[in-house]
Structure formats: C-alpha cells, structure tokens
Amino acid sequence: MAAPSPILDAGVWHDSEPLECVSILPEAPHTATFTFRAPSGALFDFQAGQFLTLEIPVPGGPVHRTYTISSSPSRPRSISITAKAQETSVGTRWMIDNLAPGMKIKAIGPTGLFCMAQHPAEKYLFISAGSGITPMMSMSTYMFDLGTRSDVVLINCARRPSEIIFRERLEHMASRDPGIDLKFVVEEPDIYRPWTGYQGMFNQLMLGLMTPDYLEREVFCCGPEPFMQAVRDALAGFGFDMEHYHQESFHAPVANEEDIPELDDTVPEEGARAEIVFAASGVTGHCAETDTVLAAAKASGLNIPSGCTFGVCGTCRIKKLSGEVHMVHNGGISEDDIEAGYILACCSNPIGRIEVEV
CATH class of the missing domain: 3.10.20.30 (Beta-grasp domain)
Structure with a gap:
C-alpha cells in the first residue's frame, strides 16, 4: 500500500511556519506577483479578500508590510500577493529587487474583513484602481472556480492600458463566464496603441453607463483614498444605500470589526x-x-x-x-x-x- 501523501497529511498552514517563495511574475511597471508555498506542504485556508503581513528583511532591520492576497482560496496549495513599488517604497522595492525562488520569509495572517463571505449577495460591483485590483482578483477567481454563474461587474481604473494589472487573466475569465462583466478605465492611452474603452477619471456618469443596476449590488471598493472618495460621492449622489458599500484602503486594512473607520463624508442633508x-x-x-x-x-x-x-x-x-x-x-x-x-x-x-x- 502506498504511503500517504505528505501534502495531504500536512494540514492547514499556520503563520508559525515561514513561507517559501516559489515564483515571481512581473505584472506591470514596478509591479509583481509573489507566489509562496508552505515547505511542509500544508494547505492555505483563508477568505477571498483577506491579507497577509510580511516581515521583510530590509537592511537596517526588518519591516512589516501588509498585502492583500491576490490568489483564491479555491487554489489552496499556494498563496500569492501582488505588490507595486511606489517611489518611497522600502519593503516592496526590496522584494522586487531581492526576493527570489527558494527564499523564505515570515508572514502573519491571513486576516481581514474585506471579504465576500462577510457580505453575501446575489449581485456584486467591484471597483478598484491600480493595485487595488488584488482583492477583486481573489474574489473574482473564487467565484469563477466555483463553476456557478457569477453576477459581478468589475471596474478597474489605471493610468494607462499597459498598467492594468491582471488584464489578460481577467479577460480570460470574463470570456468564459458571462456573469463577469469587465470594464476598464484609463486616464490616457499608451503611445502608438489605440484605446477604445473608457478614458478619463472615474465619475458618476461612467458608473451609470457601466452598471445601470448599481442600486441592487453589494459594492466593494479598493484604491487610493481620493479615488474611493470619488466612488463614494458618485454612489451617494445616486441615492445608493451606503450600508452596502465596503472599502479597503491601501494603507489601513483592518482585521477587527471595531477597527473599521467610520466614513465621515460631508453630504447635503435633507431639510438643512x-x-x-x-x-x-x-x-x-x-x-x-x-x-x-x-x-x-x-x-x-x-x-x-x-x-x-x-x-x-x-x-x-x-x-x-x-x-x-x-x-x-x-x-x-x-x-x-x-x-x-x-x-x-x-x-x-x-x-x-x-x-x-x-
């Protein structure tokens, strides 16, 4: 009788075990997907939309950086994060320049409340900008892998078409699942490459054209704060019930419900x-x-x-x-x-x- 597979016997990964990098995939300028496995063969158990905190061994001492998981819990043998190095980046820049397959890194998590499982609905609207696409990628892949008909409108905004993260993978899923309605918005086209989609800054008019039934959808939003402010303003201006709006900041993902910041947007008051x-x-x-x-x-x-x-x-x-x-x-x-x-x-x-x- 064959010996039991060590992968099947290893159980669920816990953050007491370091992650081993297995691949690094460039996605866009200064952006890469880092895929890890558990050396023990343990499987990863998390909810689509959650995040990991990595301990990055930069010169001068380790720093801790939080990254949303971009892979899906439906593919539990590995776990991936996708990160973009900004001009002032320390941890992500080190990872892009130094992390290599075979290297091990400490991680804490997974955790987080920005998840479909926390807010089940029949219809979703995912709105993101730049690397804010990462939790949307995880949630969309999860729905795609379930094999049931999805109903999600996925809007992603980027500076240029060449900077759209996961474009080919998203188009592949949308081409096979008619319930994934994919929309891209760019600020400007790439030189010598015509762009026939939406162009400009995301606004209320675009929202109405892309998602006529937005009032019926559970909305998840991730991106820079000015972008999320514009999304909130557009929804509130249309009379959307903001109880069905959820957002994840680039800088402040939260693990506990009591830590979710109150949205204190200034809006006109009826009767005032x-x-x-x-x-x-x-x-x-x-x-x-x-x-x-x-x-x-x-x-x-x-x-x-x-x-x-x-x-x-x-x-x-x-x-x-x-x-x-x-x-x-x-x-x-x-x-x-x-x-x-x-x-x-x-x-x-x-x-x-x-x-x-x-």
Missing part, C-alpha cells in the same frame, strides 16, 4: 438650509443644501454661464472663496482647479454658509 454669499454681486441667497449653487444663483436673479448641467463641460466653473461644498462632477474640472478653490456650480451643493466669486 444653506446660505450663499455672491461676493462680486453683493447678493446673499438662501437655499436648501440639496440645491445646487447654480440653481441658487438663478433663484437670486444671477446668471452663471452653464452648459451641460451635470459636471461635464466645465462652463459653470467659479471660484469658491470660503465654506464647503459637496461636488460630484463628471470630469469637467481638473484636480488642480479643485485644489485652487474652483467648483462647478451645476453639481456643487452648499454645506452651511459659503462665499463664491460671482
């Missing part, structure tokens, strides 16, 4: 009143916070030139002198203009008292 001082005209108008600055100006007998009225054309750009607005635009204003204090009157709601240069 606002005051708008039109400085150049010497007029002060009163309105509801749910009214736009453009509507309030017209009600006060003032004319702000406007075109589309939903934040695309930029015709109604004005300078905000003080106060706070809630603005959900669709690409009609640049980040530089926003930082300089400009707003689009057609899609900005006054919060309390504001002053504008009109």
